[in-house]
Amino acid sequence: MTSPTNIRLSADIFDVVVIGAGVVGCAIARRFTLEGARVAVIEKASDILDGASKANSAILHTGFDAPENSIELDCIRKGHAEYLDIYREMGLPLDRSGAYVVAWSDEECDRLDDILTQAHENGVTDARRIGAAELQRNEPQLSTQALAAVAVPGESLIDPWSAPYAYLGQALKNGAEIFLSAEITGGTFDSGIWQLETSRGGVSCRTVINCAGLYGDLVDERLIGRSKFTIKPRKGQFAVFDKAASELINAVILPVPTEITKGIVLCRTIFGNLLVGPTAEEQDSRAIAATDEETLQMLLGAAAEKIPALAQMPVTAIYAGLRPATEQKNYRIDVQNNQNLITVGGIRSTGLSAALGIARYVFSLYQQQGASHQEITDPDLPDMGMLADRCLRDWQQPDHGEIVCHCELVTKREIEKALNGPLAARSLAGLKRQTRVTMGRCQGFYCLARLSELTDGYFEQSLTVDPQS
DSSP: OOOGGGSEEEEEEEEEEEEOOSHHHHHHHHHHHHTTOOEEEEOSSSSSSOSGGGSOOOEEOOOTTSOTTOHHHHHHHHHHHHHHHHTTTTTOOOBOOOEEEEEOSHHHHHHHHHHHHHHHHTTOTTOEEEEHHHHHHHOTTSOTTOOEEEEETTOEEOOTTHHHHHHHHHHHHTTOEEEOSOOEEEEEEETTEEEEEESSOEEEEEEEEEOOGGGHHHHHHHHHSOOSOOOOOEEEEEEEEOGGGGGGOSSEEEEOOOSSOOOOEEEEOTTSOEEEEOOOEEOSOSSOOOOOHHHHHHHHHHHHHHSGGGGGOOEEEEEEEEEOOOSSSSOEEEEEGGGTEEEEEOOOTTHHHHHHHHHHHHHHHHHHTTOOOOOOSSOOOOOOOOOOTTSOOGGGSTTOOOEEETTTTEEHHHHHHHTSSTTOOOSHHHHHHHHOTTOSTTTTTTTHHHHHHHTTTTSSSOOOOOTTO
């Protein structure tokens, strides 16, 4: 019998193979494709964004608090700027909410000047310190225990999933390929060519870019027998309040950070909810991100302390995600020049903001190895659906047809679109990220039976509905 690794997924020798279809891998695939490289993406899951990128706070950061003179700061600033340049033409949302770093004690007040100084040194010159009175005028539902804040007008809210779908979607429209359900099992590099082995078959390329996130160190070990870092998964738990809660704040409410974590954030979501989280919990598992009642009650209590009206607000959803932290706080981007391998590791909580900037940085490293391509001058754009609460949605179109999920106002047309194409949803989780179906108040109680009908034959594991449940 022919083993999967002896089957060729493609006869082509790609210029670049990107391992991992999280937000960073999607952005890198887009950048390299636009620059003219022949790109393939290999992802072990059946849907993209199935690892660290599936759970975050969805804030587009300015880099005001990033480490000074760091690669992370440079990538955040360039990523932020590029998102502002492309979001309209790419059909992506942007909520220019701004943010406040709020001090709740005299000790935290003493640290605000350092935060403001760092923001200015990082190029975020419109950041300024404000007192309790101005903060209360701008955020009247905030507890009067708030003493002062640093205002950062440039912080914004975005859709954490449509952005990477758009990045990779544009890459695919302009010639890139993707191989899903294909886990990297090994590879050899000889005479300038990588022969990569996956659970589905082989792929050849000249350069490998490892963006495997929570498994980045293991992929390096499978390819070259070693890794310069070890992933130490850091879990973050979140709670999502009902949509009525989003009226309680205007800007992102940030804490004064500690050495370990940026702390618990309160912010509206682009979808019209209010989010609190994340926690920062070290764990061994790279795959399991479980929630627990004690931590969630702590989150809800902390939220109500800062915005008292939240004590009366129902919670719509709870979830947890894992961040690919390492032994160091800085990004772990490394080049193996003699083996045509670039590893992009340790991209923790700022990956969504920095992804486009990371892609540009990695392409510059690639160019330094002597690679050269012909840039695409008029690239095709992806066809993106709009899911942001304050933007024009499909259900508002005169010919929208059936609404399947009434909590999130998801149409049958949106579901059918998500089930087809090169990035077609192959699981309920993937369909959620593309449409938000089942993510509202009822969490699928009313629409799951209809979804089971519409998705029959599309998912790797069919939805089953117990009429007694």
